[in-house]
Amino acid sequence: EKGGYPHFMLKEIHEQPRAIRETIAGRISEIDGDVRLSLGISEEEIMSLERVTIIACGTSYHAGMLARNLFVRAAGLPVDVEVASEFLSLQLRPRTLLVGITQSGETADTLLALKKAKTCGGRSLAITNVVGSTVTELVDGTIFTRCGPEIGVAATKTFTSQMVAVILLAIRLGRARGHLTPDQARKMLIELTKLPGLVQRVLEKREEIRKIAEMFAGASCYFFIGRDYLYPISLEGALKMKEIAYIPSEGYAGGELKHGPLALITEKTPVVALATCGKKIQSNIKEVRARGAEVIALATEGDPDIAKVASKVIELPETRPIYSAVLCTVAVQLLAYYTANKLGLPIDKPRNLAKCVTVE
Numbered sequence: 001e002k003g004g005y006p007h008f009m010l011k012e013i014h015e016q017p018r019a020i021r022e023t024i025a026g027r028i029s030e031i032d033g034d035v036r037l038s039l040g041i042s043e044e045e046i047m048s049l050e051r052v053t054i055i056a057c058g059t060s061y062h063a064g065m066l067a068r069n070l071f072v073r074a075a076g077l078p079v080d081v082e083v084a085s086e087f088l089s090l091q092l093r094p095r096t097l098l099v100g101i102t103q104s105g106e107t108a109d110t111l112l113a114l115k116k117a118k119t120c121g122g123r124s125l126a127i128t129n130v131v132g133s134t135v136t137e138l139v140d141g142t143i144f145t146r147c148g149p150e151i152g153v154a155a156t157k158t159f160t161s162q163m164v165a166v167i168l169l170a171i172r173l174g175r176a177r178g179h180l181t182p183d184q185a186r187k188m189l190i191e192l193t194k195l196p197g198l199v200q201r202v203l204e205k206r207e208e209i210r211k212i213a214e215m216f217a218g219a220s221c222y223f224f225i226g227r228d229y230l231y232p233i234s235l236e237g238a239l240k241m242k243e244i245a246y247i248p249s250e251g252y253a254g255g256e257l258k259h260g261p262l263a264l265i266t267e268k269t270p271v272v273a274l275a276t277c278g279k280k281i282q283s284n285i286k287e288v289r290a291r292g293a294e295v296i297a298l299a300t301e302g303d304p305d306i307a308k309v310a311s312k313v314i315e316l317p318e319t320r321p322i323y324s325a326v327l328c329t330v331a332v333q334l335l336a337y338y339t340a341n342k343l344g345l346p347i348d349k350p351r352n353l354a355k356c357v358t359v360e
């Protein structure tokens, strides 16, 4: 049942090229430079949108965070991302599209928040992996990720497919609102079809990542830093490390380090720097190196500068920043997996956690 893998998590990490391909399948029209999604929302309604509010928990919340900068750039729409358990319906504004992200479709906090929000009117969507799940009954339209069941408690393939669903939605909204030209959208979509192959290339780096993970498995605290699209991935990397390797970990926006957490940085705190987009993160790498921290950098292949500042470099294929967030995700999943494996932990069923949280 684990297809020859020692854990479901590792199997599911390796299923990501396929899960992404399935999530894209039949939804791209290269001729029109558009995305086909049945959202249950008219073109006029999309035109008149003023805001998007996303509600989710845990890893799904990180997929929502990815939308924050993406929807502004692709569709000219500001986004609020809310942790479901903290959501107050009063916050919802008019002409707001409500989006619930939940792989199981059954997370109690997410369902409750969506119910509260619905009373304010407006259209709603779900992004979920489970056909027939409760969330699909609460919304006007659903985008299904098509990953097949995920057994490991740690979300892996469902997360990267949620990211792809968020990207498809951004392009659809951007096209409907005239914010993206057909040509711009077409270029993004053509590159998106190449993403499964790039993810495969990251998977082929597993031995390199395993060695690095094992080298730092004794760490008492890990830091993950990233900027822009890579900031949510830094949170996701830290969550994975906490969840399955039980190592206290912090995910930080690179620019926030000097506002407090830098005080924690020592030679005992490895820092994973998500450095595939932009040069600004390099100054953050220097900041932590100056405090003695080892830096594991995820960088674009052939980056001439990164080896000068980082202690270890994992090279990832070059692509657009938004897609490189998916590649960095796969790398941090493998890093957390091999750390937990080295520590001999029960990876598929971490202590105190359930796959689906059906209590508030």
Ligand code: M6R
Residues within 6 Å of the ligand: 057, 058, 059, 060, 101, 102, 103, 104, 105, 106, 107, 110, 153, 154, 155, 156, 239, 243, 355, 356, 357
């Ligand atoms: O089914 P959901 O996407 O609503 O689940 C939300 C969280 O419980 C879930 O993502 C959790 O954080 C994962 N175990 C993280 O790996």
